[in-house]
Amino acid sequence: MLSIRTSLNKIPRTQLKLCVRSLSKIALPAVPTAHAKPGFEPYFTASYINGQAVKSDSKEWFDVYDPATDVVIAKVPQSTEAEMDEAIDAAEKAFQSFKKLSVIKRMELTFKYVELLKAKTNELAATIVFEQGKAWSAAIADVYRGIQCAEHACNVLKETEMVGLEVSTDMETKTVREPIGVVGSIMPFNFPVMIPLWTIPYIIATGNTTVIKPSEFCPGTGALLAEIAKEAGVPDGVINIIHGKAPTVTKLASDPRIAAVTFVGGNNAGKYVHQTATKHQKRVQCNLGAKNHVVVLPDADKDAVLKGVVSGAFSSTGQVCLSTDILFLVGEAREMIPDIVETVKQLKAAPGFEDGDFGPVVSKQSLERIEAVIADAEAKGAEVLVDGRLNKPSGEEFKNGYFIGPTVLKGVKKGMRCVDEELFGPIFTIVEVPTMEYTIDYINKNEFGNSVAVFTQSGPAANKFTKEINVNQVGVNVSVPIPHAAFGFTSNKNSFLGDLHFYGPTAFKFLTHPKTITTSWKNMEHHP
Numbered sequence: 001m002l003s004i005r006t007s008l009n010k011i012p013r014t015q016l017k018l019c020v021r022s023l024s025k026i027a028l029p030a031v032p033t034a035h036a037k038p039g040f041e042p043y044f045t046a047s048y049i050n051g052q053a054v055k056s057d058s059k060e061w062f063d064v065y066d067p068a069t070d071v072v073i074a075k076v077p078q079s080t081e082a083e084m085d086e087a088i089d090a091a092e093k094a095f096q097s098f099k100k101l102s103v104i105k106r107m108e109l110t111f112k113y114v115e116l117l118k119a120k121t122n123e124l125a126a127t128i129v130f131e132q133g134k135a136w137s138a139a140i141a142d143v144y145r146g147i148q149c150a151e152h153a154c155n156v157l158k159e160t161e162m163v164g165l166e167v168s169t170d171m172e173t174k175t176v177r178e179p180i181g182v183v184g185s186i187m188p189f190n191f192p193v194m195i196p197l198w199t200i201p202y203i204i205a206t207g208n209t210t211v212i213k214p215s216e217f218c219p220g221t222g223a224l225l226a227e228i229a230k231e232a233g234v235p236d237g238v239i240n241i242i243h244g245k246a247p248t249v250t251k252l253a254s255d256p257r258i259a260a261v262t263f264v265g266g267n268n269a270g271k272y273v274h275q276t277a278t279k280h281q282k283r284v285q286c287n288l289g290a291k292n293h294v295v296v297l298p299d300a301d302k303d304a305v306l307k308g309v310v311s312g313a314f315s316s317t318g319q320v321c322l323s324t325d326i327l328f329l330v331g332e333a334r335e336m337i338p339d340i341v342e343t344v345k346q347l348k349a350a351p352g353f354e355d356g357d358f359g360p361v362v363s364k365q366s367l368e369r370i371e372a373v374i375a376d377a378e379a380k381g382a383e384v385l386v387d388g389r390l391n392k393p394s395g396e397e398f399k400n401g402y403f404i405g406p407t408v409l410k411g412v413k414k415g416m417r418c419v420d421e422e423l424f425g426p427i428f429t430i431v432e433v434p435t436m437e438y439t440i441d442y443i444n445k446n447e448f449g450n451s452v453a454v455f456t457q458s459g460p461a462a463n464k465f466t467k468e469i470n471v472n473q474v475g476v477n478v479s480v481p482i483p484h485a486a487f488g489f490t491s492n493k494n495s496f497l498g499d500l501h502f503y504g505p506t507a508f509k510f511l512t513h514p515k516t517i518t519t520s521w522k523n524m525e526h527h528p
C-alpha cells in the first residue's frame with residue numbers, strides 16, 4: 001500500500017512532551033496528544049502583543065473545533081479595535097529601533113529562530129493536528145516546510161547586499177535595501193505553521209515588524225510562533241498576533257501605519273484585500289485559489305503516477321492549494337485506471353493522532369461542501385469510482401468528525417461543480433483525453449495558475465509541455481511542484497495578485513525599499 005504516512009518523516013508521538021505552555025498572563029492547556037472528548041474545557045486563544053501573550057477583552061468569541069470529534073476545543077476572539085490599535089502601535093514603535101539593528105544581528109536572530117523551531121517541531125505539529133485535523137505526518141511536514149523558509153531567510157546578507165559603482169571619477173552610487181515598515185499578514189487555515197513562516201523569518205531578517213491574523217479555524221499556532229521568536233531574542237513588538245474575521249482583515253489592509261500586506265487564502269477575500277490595500281497605497285502580495293491539473297502521458301512510469309496520485313490528491317487531506325483536481329489520462333494512459341482506483345481504495349481517513357493516511361477536513365461546512373460536490377456530479381451523470389462517503393472511520397468517538405474517505409470521480413464535464421470549482425478535499429476527477437496538446441490548450445484557458453504537472457518518460461514531450469503551459473509552477477513527474485524556499489512561490493494568473501512573490505529572493509525585495517546614495521569626494525581640499 002502506498003502511504004503518505006510512511007513516506008514522510010514521522011516522529012513517534014511518545015516523544016511528545018506533556019508540558020504546560022509557558023505563555024504568560026493566560027493559562028493554556030497542555031500540548032495535546034489525543035483528540036478532544038465531549039466535556040473538554042475550551043481554552044482561550046492567546047493574542048500576542050508587544051512581547052506578551054494576552055487574553056482579549058473582546059465580548060465576541062468564536063468556537064474552534066477539533067475536526068476529528070466536532071468538540072469545541074478553544075475560543076478565538078474578534079480582537080477589539082483597541083487591541084488591534086495596540087498591536088499596530090507596538091509594531092510601529094518596535095520598527096523604529098529594530099530597523100537600526102545590524103543585519104549581522106538580525107541574521108543571528110533568524111538562525112536562532114530556526115534552531116528553536118526545530119526543537120519545538122512536535123509542539124507545533126500537535127497544535128496543528130488538534131485544531132486543524134491533519135494527520136501527524138502531514139503536520140510535521142507543515143512545520144518542516146516552514147522551517148525551510150526560515151533557513152532561507154538566513155541568507156539575508158547575500159540577498160540584501162548593497163551594490164555600487166564608481167559612476168564618474170571619485171563619484172560613487174550605491175543601492176542599499178532598507179526595511180519597509182509594519183507588515184500586516186492574513187493567513188488561511190490549511191498550513192497553520194508553514195504559511196506564517198513564509199513571512200515571519202523574512203520579517204526578522206530584513207528588520208521589519210508585523211501584525212499577523214491567523215485563520216479563525218486554527219488560530220493556536222500564531223502565539224506559539226511569536227513566543228518562539230521572543231525566546232530567540234527577537235525584541236518585543238516585532239511579531240504581534242491578533243485575531244478575528246473580516247474586521248481584522250479590513251484593519252490590516254487599510255490602517256495608515258501599515259506599509260505592506262501579505263495575504264494567503266481564497267479569491268474573494270484575496271481580491272478584497274488587494275483592492276483595499278492598494279487603495280491605501282500599500283505594497284501587497286496575495287496568494288489565491290487554484291484549479292490544478294496533472295497530465296499522464298501513455299509512456300509514464302506507472303509507479304511514479306500512483307505515488308503522484310496519492311501525494312497530489314490526498315496529502316494534507318487534499319486541502320493544499322497545489323492539490324490535484326483533475327487527472328488527465330492521455331490515450332493509452334487510461335489503462336492505469338484500475339491500478340489508480342485500487343491504490344486509492346487502500347487509503348484511509350483517520351484522526352490525526354491515530355494511524356491513517358490523512359485526517360478529517362477542517363470544518364463541518366467544508367465536509368458538507370465536498371459531499372454536495374460529489375452528489376452534484378452523481379446527479380449529472382458522473383461515475384463515482386471510489387466513494388469517500390462510504391469510507392469513514394468507525395467507532396463512537398469519531399462519529400461526528402469531519403471525515404470523508406478518498407474519492408475518485410470519472411465521466412465529468414463542465415457544468416459540474418467538481419470541474420468548475422476548486423475541490424480542496426480528498427477527492428479528484430479522472431478525465432480521458434486524446435492528446436497532450438488538448439490538455440495544454442484546456443489548462444491554458446483555465447483562469448488559475450497555481451500548479452500543473454506532467455508524468456512522462458519522454459524528455460521532448462516534457463520539454464514541449466513545460467514551454468507551452470501557462471502555469472508558472474510546473475512539475476515533471478512531480479505532482480505537487482511546490483518550489484523549495486530558495487526559489488519562491490511563483491504562481492500566476494488568478495492564483496496571484498501583486499508583483500513580488502512569497503518567500504525566495506523576491507521576499508527580500510518585497511520587504512525592503514531600494515535606496516540609492518550618490519557620493520562625491522571630488523575637490524575636497526580639507527583632507528588631512
Ligand code: NAD
Nearest residue numbers: 187188189214215245246249265266269287288289290321
Ligand atoms: P479564506 O479566503 O476563506 O480565508 C483566508 C483569510 O481571509 C482568513 O484569515 C479569513 O479570516 C479571511 N477572510 C475570509 N473571508 C473573508 C472576507 N469575506 N473578508 C475578509 N476576510 C476574509 O481561505 P481559507 O479557506 O482559509 O483557505 C483556502 C483557500 O486558500 C483556498 O482557495 C486555497 O487555494 C487558498 N490557498 C492558497 C495558497 C497559495 O499559496 N496560493 C495557499 C494556501 C491556501
